[in-house]
Amino acid sequence: MPDDLTKAGRPTPRSAFAEVAPGGLFERPGVIRLHDPGHRPKTLLRGRFTPEWLATAAGLLGIVPPEQPGAAARSPVAELLWLGPDEWLVLGSGPGSLAPALLRAGLAAAEVGDGLPDLELSGPRAREVLAGGTALDLHPAAFPAGRATRTRLGRIGVLLQRAEDGADGPVFRLHVERPWAGYLWSWLADAALDHPSNDESFPR
Structure with missing residues (x-):
């Protein structure tokens, strides 16, 4: 594979459901x-609920992280799901990759995607x-x-x-x-x- 292959030029990851549903549909x-x-961008977050985290989420995603069990928050660019007292899942990427900014806010962030x-x-x-x-x-x-x-x-x-x-x-x-x-x-x-x-x- 060429060293200068850009992210945009890489092949789209194969669907996880391709073996059982080649057409991606059952009815x-x-x-x-x-x-x-x-494919949908997804980022798993872990950390303490802090003012820095609130400010980062509001700035990047336009939403306040939910604090109640099972709750979700949504904006035009992303959805944020509560998974535990110190764990959330971001659906959508906002304006670019989330991980660096979230790491700076003191959160552990992993782009889980596919x-x-x-x-x-x-x-x-x-x-x-x-x-x-x-x-x-x-x-x-x-x-x-x-x-x-x-x-x-x-x-x-x-x-x-x-x-x-x-x-x-x-x-x-x-x-x-x-x-x-x-x-x-x-x-x-x-x-x-x-x-x-x-x-x-x-x-x-």
């Missing part, structure tokens, strides 16, 4: 839809499909839009994020460590087959 009409959104791929799950039975593999209470009153938490789904750990509802029901984003991406996609697709379709034109 069982009237039940669920799985979608691979492709090491933590995510998929989007939607559809009228999305909540029921998820409920078959997790003990987490997914009722809208307990897990409203904007909530994010770590949980187990099937045999693996995932970061489950509830997005705003779509036209055909709830929308979830599931973030998973890359080695388990294929398992997660296959588990969800298989689980969907156990649920009757709301689409009368689709076989039950």
Whole structure:
């Protein structure tokens, strides 16, 4: 590989779901839809909640870091998810790479990107499909839009994020460590087959 190959000239990383979903899409009409959104910048942060951290986040991301368990904050350039008392996940990159500025603010910062791929799950039975593999209470009153938490789904750990509802029901984003991406996609697709379709034109 040439030494002067620029970042822009490097090949796009292969999707973590390529083996099980070459087209990046699975749909069982009237039940669920799985979608691979492709590469999304992600930065994992760890550190103490300090005035410097607040100021840096406000300047770079335009948002105040959430302090409540499972809470999220969003701006036009990024989304910030609370993972623990001293841990957050930034979705989006803001104006360039975040890590250097965050390190200067006293945080440990690691750009995880394609090491933590995510998929989007939607559809009228999305909540029921998820409920078959997790003990987490997914009722809208307990897990409203904007909530994010770590949980187990099937045999693996995932970061489950509830997005705003779509036209055909709830929308979830599931973030998973890359080695388990294929398992997660296959588990969800298989689980969907156990649920009757709301689409009368689709076989039950």
